[in-house]
Amino acid sequence: MEIFQYIDAHQSDFIKDLKEWVAVESDSVQPHLRKEVMRMMALAADRLAALGATVNLVSLGSHQLPDGQVLPLPSVILGELGKDPQNPTVCFYGHVDVQPAKKEDGWNTDPYTLTEIDGNLYGRGATDNKGPVLAWINAVETFRALKLVDNLWLSNKKPALTYGSRGNACFFVEVECGSKDLHSGTFGGIVHEPLLDLIALLDSLVDSTGHIQIPGIYDSVAALTEEERKLYELIEFDLEEHRNNCGVKKFLYDTKEEILLHLWRYPSLSIHGIEGAFHEPGIKTVIPAKVIGKFSIRQVPHMDLSVVKKQVVEHLEGVFSKRNSPNKLKVSMPLGAKPWLADVNDVLYKAARRAIKTVFGEDPDFIRDGSTIPVARMFQTVTQKSVMMLPIGAADAGEHSQNEKISRHNYIEGTKLFAAFFLEISKLHRNLHETSHTETIN
Amino acid sequence: MEIFQYIDAHQSDFIKDLKEWVAVESDSVQPHLRKEVMRMMALAADRLAALGATVNLVSLGSHQLPDGQVLPLPSVILGELGKDPQNPTVCFYGHVDVQPAKKEDGWNTDPYTLTEIDGNLYGRGATDNKGPVLAWINAVETFRALKLVDNLWLSNKKPALTYGSRGNACFFVEVECGSKDLHSGTFGGIVHEPLLDLIALLDSLVDSTGHIQIPGIYDSVAALTEEERKLYELIEFDLEEHRNNCGVKKFLYDTKEEILLHLWRYPSLSIHGIEGAFHEPGIKTVIPAKVIGKFSIRQVPHMDLSVVKKQVVEHLEGVFSKRNSPNKLKVSMPLGAKPWLADVNDVLYKAARRAIKTVFGEDPDFIRDGSTIPVARMFQTVTQKSVMMLPIGAADAGEHSQNEKISRHNYIEGTKLFAAFFLEISKLHRNLHETSHTETIN
Numbered sequence: 001m002e003i004f005q006y007i008d009a010h011q012s013d014f015i016k017d018l019k020e021w022v023a024v025e026s027d028s029v030q031p032h033l034r035k036e037v038m039r040m041m042a043l044a045a046d047r048l049a050a051l052g053a054t055v056n057l058v059s060l061g062s063h064q065l066p067d068g069q070v071l072p073l074p075s076v077i078l079g080e081l082g083k084d085p086q087n088p089t090v091c092f093y094g095h096v097d098v099q100p101a102k103k104e105d106g107w108n109t110d111p112y113t114l115t116e117i118d119g120n121l122y123g124r125g126a127t128d129n130k131g132p133v134l135a136w137i138n139a140v141e142t143f144r145a146l147k148l149v150d151n152l153w154l155s156n157k158k159p160a161l162t163y164g165s166r167g168n169a170c171f172f173v174e175v176e177c178g179s180k181d182l183h184s185g186t187f188g189g190i191v192h193e194p195l196l197d198l199i200a201l202l203d204s205l206v207d208s209t210g211h212i213q214i215p216g217i218y219d220s221v222a223a224l225t226e227e228e229r230k231l232y233e234l235i236e237f238d239l240e241e242h243r244n245n246c247g248v249k250k251f252l253y254d255t256k257e258e259i260l261l262h263l264w265r266y267p268s269l270s271i272h273g274i275e276g277a278f279h280e281p282g283i284k285t286v287i288p289a290k291v292i293g294k295f296s297i298r299q300v301p302h303m304d305l306s307v308v309k310k311q312v313v314e315h316l317e318g319v320f321s322k323r324n325s326p327n328k329l330k331v332s333m334p335l336g337a338k339p340w341l342a343d344v345n346d347v348l349y350k351a352a353r354r355a356i357k358t359v360f361g362e363d364p365d366f367i368r369d370g371s372t373i374p375v376a377r378m379f380q381t382v383t384q385k386s387v388m389m390l391p392i393g394a395a396d397a398g399e400h401s402q403n404e405k406i407s408r409h410n411y412i413e414g415t416k417l418f419a420a421f422f423l424e425i426s427k428l429h430r431n432l433h434e435t436s437h438t439e440t441i442n
Numbered sequence: 443m444e445i446f447q448y449i450d451a452h453q454s455d456f457i458k459d460l461k462e463w464v465a466v467e468s469d470s471v472q473p474h475l476r477k478e479v480m481r482m483m484a485l486a487a488d489r490l491a492a493l494g495a496t497v498n499l500v501s502l503g504s505h506q507l508p509d510g511q512v513l514p515l516p517s518v519i520l521g522e523l524g525k526d527p528q529n530p531t532v533c534f535y536g537h538v539d540v541q542p543a544k545k546e547d548g549w550n551t552d553p554y555t556l557t558e559i560d561g562n563l564y565g566r567g568a569t570d571n572k573g574p575v576l577a578w579i580n581a582v583e584t585f586r587a588l589k590l591v592d593n594l595w596l597s598n599k600k601p602a603l604t605y606g607s608r609g610n611a612c613f614f615v616e617v618e619c620g621s622k623d624l625h626s627g628t629f630g631g632i633v634h635e636p637l638l639d640l641i642a643l644l645d646s647l648v649d650s651t652g653h654i655q656i657p658g659i660y661d662s663v664a665a666l667t668e669e670e671r672k673l674y675e676l677i678e679f680d681l682e683e684h685r686n687n688c689g690v691k692k693f694l695y696d697t698k699e700e701i702l703l704h705l706w707r708y709p710s711l712s713i714h715g716i717e718g719a720f721h722e723p724g725i726k727t728v729i730p731a732k733v734i735g736k737f738s739i740r741q742v743p744h745m746d747l748s749v750v751k752k753q754v755v756e757h758l759e760g761v762f763s764k765r766n767s768p769n770k771l772k773v774s775m776p777l778g779a780k781p782w783l784a785d786v787n788d789v790l791y792k793a794a795r796r797a798i799k800t801v802f803g804e805d806p807d808f809i810r811d812g813s814t815i816p817v818a819r820m821f822q823t824v825t826q827k828s829v830m831m832l833p834i835g836a837a838d839a840g841e842h843s844q845n846e847k848i849s850r851h852n853y854i855e856g857t858k859l860f861a862a863f864f865l866e867i868s869k870l871h872r873n874l875h876e877t878s879h880t881e882t883i884n
Contacts, residue, residue, distance in 0.1 A: 066723075166627065170725045178689025185608065185813025188740050189652060189710025190693045190701050196648055196713060203645035206638055208765040210631060247620025247731070250768035251632045259632050268631025270729050271638060275722065278715030278736060283612045283777060285738055287712050289689070294720060296727055298630050323650040326692035335725060371627025 003142055003419050004359075011412050014138050015121065018411070019114040021096065021130045022123035028074070028097035031065060037074050040096050044133070048079035051140060055079050081140070088425050093379065094133040098125040099399075106402040120405045127406040128399035132392050135411060139418035154367045156396045158236040159356045159417070161349060162389035164264065164368035165376060166298040167339035169308050173201055173293040173316060174330040182287040191287065192325045195277055198291050201329075204319045205269055205295065210252045210262070212269045212297070214315045220303045221266060228265075231344075232257045235365045264368035267303060271295040296335075298370060305336040340377035341368075346386040351424035359417045392417060445584055445865075446801075446858050453854050456580050457563065460853065461556040463538065463572045464565035470516070470539035473507060479516050482538045486575070490521035493582060497521050523582070530867050535821065536575040540567040541841075548844040562847045569848040570841035574834050577853060581860035596809045598838045600678040601798045601859070603791060604831035606706065606810035607818060608740040609781035611750050615643055615735040615758060616772040624729040633729065634767045637719055640733050643771075646761045647711055647737065652694045652704070654711045654739070656757045662745045663708060670707075673786075674699045677807045706810035709745060713737040740812060747778040782819040783810075788828040793866035801859045834859060 007014075026040035027033040041057075049055045057075040064070050074097065101111035101124040109115040114123040125131070153160040175194040182191065206212055237256050253259050262268065275292040278284045299308055313331045320329045342349070344366050356364045373389075380387045392414025393399065393406055406414075449456075468482035469475040483499075491497045499517040506512050516539065543553035543566040551557040556565040567573070595602040617636040624633065648654055679698050695701050704710065718733040720726045741750055755773045762771045784791070786808050798806045815831075822829045834856025835841065835848055848856075 168627070168727065170727070177691070180689050182688055182690075183813065184710070184712035184714070184738060185610070185740060185811070186705070187688055188712040188738075188812065189704040189708060190695060191688070191690050192650075192652075192692070192694060193712060195715070196650075199641055199644045199713065200650065202641045208634075208638075208642065208767065210634075246624055246629055246633070247622050248633050248768065249619070250634070252634060253632060262631040263628070266631060268626070270626035270630040270635060270727070271641065271719075272626070272726055272728050273637070273719030273721050273730065274716055275720075277713075277721070279717055279719070279721035281717060283736060283738070284714055285610065285612070285712070286714050288715065294725060296626060296630075296725070298627060325650065326690065369627070370630065371625065 003423075004416050006142060007138070007412060007415050007419065010138075011408070014134065014412065014415060015114070015116075015408070017138075018121065018126065018131055018134050019123075021134060022114040022125050023112055025112050026097045026125070027100045029100045031069060031071055034071050034074075037097050038072075041074050041077060044096050045077050045079075047137060048077065051079075051081060051137065053079040053081040088428055090422075090425055091379075091383070092136050093375070094129045094136065096125070096130055096133060098128070098130070101402075101404070108403055111404070116408065119409060120407045121411060122403055122405040124404055126404055127393035127397035127410075128404065131406040131411050132414065135392060135415040136418050138415045139422060142419055143422050153391055153394050154365050155236040155238065156394045158362065158365055159360050160365040160367045160391055161344075161352055161356070162367050162369055162391060163344050163349065164301075164341040165339060165373040166264065166267070166300055166368075166370055167303070167305070167377075168296055168335065168337045168372040169299055169305055169312075169333055170294070170296040170335040171312055172330075172332045172334055173198060173295070174290065174328075174332075175201070175293075175325075176290040176328045176330075177326075178289050181289045184285040184287050187287055192323075192327055193287050194327050195274075195288055195291050197320065197323060197325050197327055197329075198274065198293050200323060201316050201319055202271055202293050202295065204315070205271070210268070212267060214269075214311050216311050217267065217297075217303075217308065220307065222301050224261070224265070229257070231366050232260050235260060235367065237365075263370040265300050267300050268298045268370075269295060270298075298372065300339050301341050303339070305333075305338060309333045309336070337372045337374045338377050340373060340380060340387070342380070342386055342388060346388075347428055348386045348388045351428060352388060352390055352421055355417055355420035355424050358420045359413055390417070390421065445861050448584060449580070449854060449857050449861065452580075453850070456576065456854065456857060457556070457558075457850070459580075460563065460568065460573055460576050461565075463576060464556040464567050465554055467554050468539045468567070469542045471542045473511060473513055476513050476516075479539050480514075483516050483519060486538050487519050487521075489579060490519065490523075493521075493523060493579065495521040495523040530870055532864075532867055533821075533825070534578050535817070536578065537571045538567070538575060540570070540572070543844075543846070550845055553846070558850065561851060562849045563853060564845055564847040566846055568846055569835035569839035569852075570846065573848040573853050574856065577834060577857040578860050580857045581864060584861055585864050595833055595836050596807050597678040597680065598836045600804065600807055601802050602807040602809045602833055603786075603794055603798070604809050604811055604833060605786050605791065606743075606783040607781060607815040608706065608709070608742055608810075608812055609745070609747070609819075610738055610777065610779045610814040611741055611747055611754075611775055612736070612738040612777040613754055614772075614774045614776055615640060615737075616732065616770075616774075617643070617735075617762075617767075618732040618770045618772075619768075620731050623731045626727040626729050629729055634765075634769055635729050636769050637716075637730055637733050639762065639765060639767050639769055639771075640716065640735050642765060643758050643761055644713055644735050644737065646757070647713070652710070654709060656711075656753050658753050659709065659739075659745075659750065662749065664743050666703070666707070671699070673808050674702050676805075677702060677809065679807075705812040707742050709742050710740045710812075711737060712740075740814065742781050743783045745781070747775075747780060751775045751778070779814045779816045780819050782815060782822065782829070784822070784828055784830060788830075789870055790828045790830045793870060794830060794832055794863055797859055797862035797866050800862045801855055832859070832863065 024036055024040045025033055026037045028037050045055050056078040059075050060073040062070050062072045103110055109122050111124040114121055175197045177194045239256050272294040276290050277288045278286055316331050376387050392410050394410055466478055466482045467475055468479045470479050487497050498520040501517050502515040504512050504514045551564050553566040556563055617639045619636045681698050714736045716733055716735050719730045720728055758773050818829050834852050836852055
């Protein structure tokens with residue numbers, strides 16, 4: 001195909017562009033680098049304008065850091081290319097800020113100097129998310145359309161399409177006996193210790209097989225269909241490699257299917273820690289007066305956030321009341337993000353599937369993400385259109401980690417994929433307002 | 443009595459001395475004040491020498507702070523006055539270093555300027571422990587003997603004699619799944635979370651009534667005798683005031699006797715916190731890879747440290763094995779201090795009791811300390827003599843806290859008490875090598 005030949009012929013230009021973008025330390029975590037994020041946004045906006053797009057920067061105001069410092073938020077770049085209502089419209093979304101990175105963190109190369117080693121392009125943002133954003137722009141360059149992506153394949157070699165993510169309901173459980181921490185010599189044995197209450201409460205949440213013990217919590221979980229189960233069987237996923245990557249000796253389940261089902265379409269409950277108790281190395285014989293347990297539930301369709309909250313509160317209050325403790329209990333849900341799920345039979349997915357087949361010669365894995373991607377759900381709600389995540393980075397890309405990379409293969413074939421996707425969409429000849437892709441949080 | 447008249451007549455001198463000692467900021471916690479501790483030691487040594495004592499400073503070397511800084515330890519002052527083997531020998535022990543104090547902490551007066559308000563002498567070290575040490579020196583000044591004390595009465599008005607303290611066995615329980623913290627989106631629902639294991643382990647230690655669940659742990663606890671129970675009935679102790687001071691709504695027990703028995707002569711188990719989990723404000727959806735629970739058991743006669751350790755380890759290993767967790771469990775006891783218990787029928791206690799009756803006109807409370815005082819046990823083991831704690835500070839003295847004070851009454855009558863105690867000891871006309879008093883830790 002002529003387009004693919006064009007892309008192959010321009011590999012060095014595309015990589016040069018990526019090198020220029022990676023060189024900008026657009027770390028959005030460290031306040032002193034906020035100006036670099038702004039510089040990166042300007043670069044990206046200029047690049048879109050050069051394509052002929054109308055570019056608008058929409059200010060999101062500022063935010064306050066825990067230390068009181070107020071920082072401007074980077075603007076959102078809205079680029080629009082072409083307005084013919086006869087043609088389908090595709091909306092792409094991605095980001096050009098990055099996670100912090102320092103050579104001393106364990107990088108083999110300078111994280112802000114894109115470096116090619118054995119066909120891999122190492123650099124902060126190479127895969128998350130500057131590379132994929134540039135791949136869209138490269139593809140658009142050819143067609144004069146517009147696009148933006150952030151996600152990974154499940155395997156290192158097989159392409160994937162992402163159609164769902166779990167929600168996240170975070171809980172605080174606070175138990176308090178008074179305003180002063182007590183000494184375990186002077187009060188140990190005569191007070192109802194808040195930390196003992198809290199530990200009993202936390203211990204009531206999940207059994208040792210990973211099953212959540214909160215009554216009713218599984219009631220609204222969508223039943224697994226036969227069609228869905230088949231999707232899981234086809235997925236390429238190396239269980240042993242995944243286990244080795246995370247360092248645990250054994251998972252809770254033995255088969256690929258069970259693991260993926262429990263990561264993607266069943267809820268899970270994790271306990272993160274306790275605020276207010278002694279947490280330093282060594283010993284402090286304190287009875288903490290006020291402790292706050294933190295846990296979260298990754299919920300799935302069709303669990304309802306307000307129902308989940310009610311079930312959690314009722315369960316914890318029930319366990320607490322059986323203890324006859326005079327302490328004060330407070331349960332809150334400071335954060336609740338909904339799960340996202342798309343219809344894989346939507347035309348958007350059909351177009352992407354055909355494009356993948358064209359470029360990679362095989363069908364993609366249909367995958368979900370165990371993490372929470374609020375923006376996918378948000379786009380779906382706001383546009384009332386189908387949302388799809390079309391990743392081009394492989395599972396071993398190391399996003400958020402040391403030695404982040406995108407392979408030259410994935411970057412260039414990814415550019416081709418996006419170009420092929422345009423072709424498929426144009427074939428549909430319908431006025432679709434679709435939204436592709438998103439952002440991982442937490 | 444002539445001696446008491448002498449002490450009454452010299453009140454202002456004694457208070458002037460205390461003012462001079464309190465003025466030295468001998469804070470042994472903050473490294474930059476170590477030189478003030480040294481200056482305080484020199485003052486105390488000079489004061490003993492002025493009494494005619496032979497004074498030896500025994501170096502204890504230096505210690506290293508967590509930040510790597512090496513500081514000299516204050517020497518121990520050994521003072522000896524008189525060597526006649528025909529006479530009884532009494533050894534006193536006390537300390538002249540203090541806890542940190544700043545006006546901004548909530549003091550009403552400058553903590554290093556002894557200030558008298560309504561018959562109370564406010565100042566850091568007034569009661570812990572410069573006042574009592576000076577009271578001994580004041581008493582010795584009259585008799586040409588030598589002495590040193592640190593402890594409090596149980597009530598604000600009734601004198602007390604302390605005859606025991608609980609031990610402290612500190613435990614670390616470590617559960618580890620690997621070297622990397624995991625993300626709860628990517629791994630929640632498929633791994634055995636170490637924090638869930640740890641919480642189940644910690645939850646197995648104590649029930650909601652405060653009863654320790656470790657099999658066999660109560661087996662060696664000395665049975666309560668009728669004579670002992672009577673001691674508890676006589677003790678003056680305001681349960682409501684104690685409850686209000688610590689701020690809890692309700693204690694685990696309702697009567698004075700039960701409360702004191704569970705503080706002093708029954709073991710207790712407190713959980714202090716968890717190292718390695720998320721402990722900050724806010725949310726972090728982490729699955730911590732390695733968490734260490736910290737708890738301690740205040741053990742009592744005749745519990746044996748090595749038996750306690752064995753019982754704890756076996757219990758936790760048993761609970762853990764039932765969970766079928768692939769994680770690594772490690773239980774250790776980084777610190778084990780034994781309880782201390784003296785015979786209240788020993789002549790030392792009889793002499794002190796008579797001295798208290800003479801000075802205060804009433805019998806003392808015979809009390810124990812729920813905290814751990816390793817030096818009491820150590821003196822008893824090393825000297826093979828009876829050890830007694832003879833406090834002169836009242837329960838409301840605020841040691842280690844803001845607005846520490848000793849009342850003029852307690853300081854002057856305390857000086858008389860020590861003088862009267864010398865008289866009682868001299869009556870015994872026996873060559874006793876006794877050790878009085880000690881130091882609270884943890």
